[in-house]
Amino acid sequence: MKPVNEISVFDTDAAQHGGYLYTKDAPLSAQMATQRTTDIILQAVTMSDCSILDLGCGDGFYTVRFFDRGMPRIITAVDAAPQAIHVARMNSRERRLQFVVSDARWLPFHDDAFDMVLIQSILHHSDSPMEIIRERLPGCSSNSHS
Secondary structure, rough: OOHHHHHHHHHHHHHHOOOOOOHOOOOHHHHHHHHHHHHHHHHHHHHHOOEEEEEEOOOHHHHHHHHHHHHOOOOEEOOOHHHHHHHHHHHHHOOEEEEEEEEOOOOOOOOOOOOEEEEEHHHOOOHHHHHHHHHOOOOOOOOOOO
């Protein structure tokens, strides 16, 4: 997913600021874009009582908002940056959220373990985004396709 040097940049940002700058001290335009993105996703799907996998959760900013507004049963959130996952865990409070350090191309979950998968704003971090999408397509074998 993210190259090692890119992961360290995300980890440094999360460690130094208690989260990513675009989620912690975002200018109004970024706040509006973040709110609009969240609203669109919540209007497009019903999360209520679902188990959700959130790929590329970063510092957990969106994960918490999806949980609070979508009311799923549980969200398991994954990111390759360990420090970002640490921040996400610190901000999760008593919510039914599980944060896991993992590469989105090789997930440590059984097939069909979740009702829904959120893939938001992460595909541009990968040189091979189809590997991320292919990992979660129902019925796909683990064989590589051209």
